[in-house]
Amino acid sequence: MLPSKLELQSFPRRNDAEIAVAAEIADLIHDRNQEGLPTVLGLATGSTPIGVYAELVRRHREQGLDFSAVTTFNLDEFVGLSPQHPASFHAFMDQHLFSKVNLPKDQTHVLAGHLPMEALEEECASFEDRIRQAGGIDFQLLGIGRNGHIGFNEPPSSGDSRTRLVTLDATTHRAYQDGFAAGEMPNYALTMGVATILESRRIVLAALGEVKADIMLALQGTFDDPDLPASFLHRHPNAALVLDAPAGSKLKDPTGSQAGGK
Numbered sequence: 001m002l003p004s005k006l007e008l009q010s011f012p013r014r015n016d017a018e019i020a021v022a023a024e025i026a027d028l029i030h031d032r033n034q035e036g037l038p039t040v041l042g043l044a045t046g047s048t049p050i051g052v053y054a055e056l057v058r059r060h061r062e063q064g065l066d067f068s069a070v071t072t073f074n075l076d077e078f079v080g081l082s083p084q085h086p087a088s089f090h091a092f093m094d095q096h097l098f099s100k101v102n103l104p105k106d107q108t109h110v111l112a113g114h115l116p117m118e119a120l121e122e123e124c125a126s127f128e129d130r131i132r133q134a135g136g137i138d139f140q141l142l143g144i145g146r147n148g149h150i151g152f153n154e155p156p157s158s159g160d161s162r163t164r165l166v167t168l169d170a171t172t173h174r175a176y177q178d179g180f181a182a183g184e185m186p187n188y189a190l191t192m193g194v195a196t197i198l199e200s201r202r203i204v205l206a207a208l209g210e211v212k213a214d215i216m217l218a219l220q221g222t223f224d225d226p227d228l229p230a231s232f233l234h235r236h237p238n239a240a241l242v243l244d245a246p247a248g249s250k251l252k253d254p255t256g257s258q259a260g261g262k
């Protein structure tokens with residue numbers, strides 16, 4: 001096996017993992033606020049980050065964690081869905097974070113998948129420009145699909161891919177169809193590219209629950225493989241995998257073989 005630079009953090013319970021991820025984000029925001037610096041976060045949707053966002057909201061309410069100098073970029077969004085549709089990632093972010101903290105709306109960036117098809121290429125280029133203008137992403141939060149996707153970088157996705165229009169695969173369709181009426185589930189999405197994600201200065205991929213055990217095992221033995229898009233993370237100099245015990249249950253040596261495990 002090639003050496004991985006991925007730091008492995010394993011926690012007994014889901015909630016411990018969620019709190020650890022939220023604490024890292026909160027500390028980053030706090031430290032940068034103290035220094036008078038803005039913080040640029042890359043954010044994810046799905047079931048995995050819900051507990052992380054809940055803990056960030058708690059820290060905002062109870063400890064005054066200040067989001068006024070935070071800028072956010074979300075990984076992805078469905079194409080052809082109004083931002084008000086309850087299954088859109090716009091709505092998800094409003095529900096779980098944006099409406100609950102003091103994050104100015106104009107500092108949040110979610111890809112505008114509702115625009116007409118002919119405007120989407122320009123939207124993707126503009127999104128990349130906005131990340132650059134913000135100074136790049138300080139901290140990128142990732143989940144992982146059961147097929148190994150990060151964002152909506154479905155297999156196969158190259159390590160050079162940028163923000164673009166993608167076709168959703170069958171695994172993703174199955175994962176999301178409950179949120180849609182029959183025939184309403186979009187076939188396309190916009191996603192930050194693998195290369196765009198890898199430019200983040202810090203990346204944390206959270207994988208929680210037994211449902212992620214098989215893809216974690218596959219990730220442990222796979223490097224730079226477009227068929228497992230998360231495998232490009234192994235070469236990032238500052239990335240961590242945060243697992244609860246069920247997600248790590250099939251790993252060989254879940255606590256040791258990767259650098260920095262605890």
Ligand code: GLP
Pocket residue numbers: 044045046047048049075076142143144145146150151152172
């Ligand atoms: C989705 C999102 C990903 C997310 C993944 C896992 O399709 N586009 O960004 O990480 O699936 O979702 P969950 O956390 O619900 O398992």
